[in-house]
Amino acid sequence: MISIVVRKRLLEIFIETVLLYGCEAWTIDERMKSSLEATEMWFLRRMMRIPWTAKKTNKEILTVAQTTRQLMTKIRKRQAKFVSHVIRRNKLEHLVTTGKFDGKRGRGRTREKMLDSLVDWMNIEKPSEMIRKMSCRDGWRSLIAHASRHGT
Numbered sequence: 001m002i003s004i005v006v007r008k009r010l011l012e013i014f015i016e017t018v019l020l021y022g023c024e025a026w027t028i029d030e031r032m033k034s035s036l037e038a039t040e041m042w043f044l045r046r047m048m049r050i051p052w053t054a055k056k057t058n059k060e061i062l063t064v065a066q067t068t069r070q071l072m073t074k075i076r077k078r079q080a081k082f083v084s085h086v087i088r089r090n091k092l093e094h095l096v097t098t099g100k101f102d103g104k105r106g107r108g109r110t111r112e113k114m115l116d117s118l119v120d121w122m123n124i125e126k127p128s129e130m131i132r133k134m135s136c137r138d139g140w141r142s143l144i145a146h147a148s149r150h151g152t
Contacts, residue, residue, distance in 0.1 A: 004066065020071075027117065044062070
């Protein structure tokens with residue numbers, strides 16, 4: 001029988017890497033967030049060999065596995081690192097990411113941008129303030145670390 005620690009490590013190495021491939025460019029809405037969290041819990045239940053018919057709450061599963069929900073935090077950290085890299089390059093990707101390009105806006109509701117979701121996650125007032133903070137790498141890394149400890 002493989003220990004829980006080894007199982008969690010194998011899950012992280014083999015499964016989560018495939019799941020999170022390209023997550024830096026995802027725009028995560030509430031529906032996608034709930035699907036990702038459900039997937040994370042499904043992985044833990046399968047790892048612990050607890051059937052979905054067993055009347056166990058997610059909280060109980062997390063305490064048995066001796067872990068917390070980490071998938072969304074990993075995604076947000078990757079996105080924050082990627083976006084800061086793109087912003088510091090100051091090329092075409094910077095214009096697309098910040099939405100500063102000419103043309104007519106499409107009909108309907110404005111789409112949520114990745115910057116907006118990161119601003120919410122990091123508890124920053126405006127996207128322009130976040131872009132300004134991205135210019136200092138060390139300060140930005142500490143800001144990401146602080147947000148990952150306190151945000152979800």
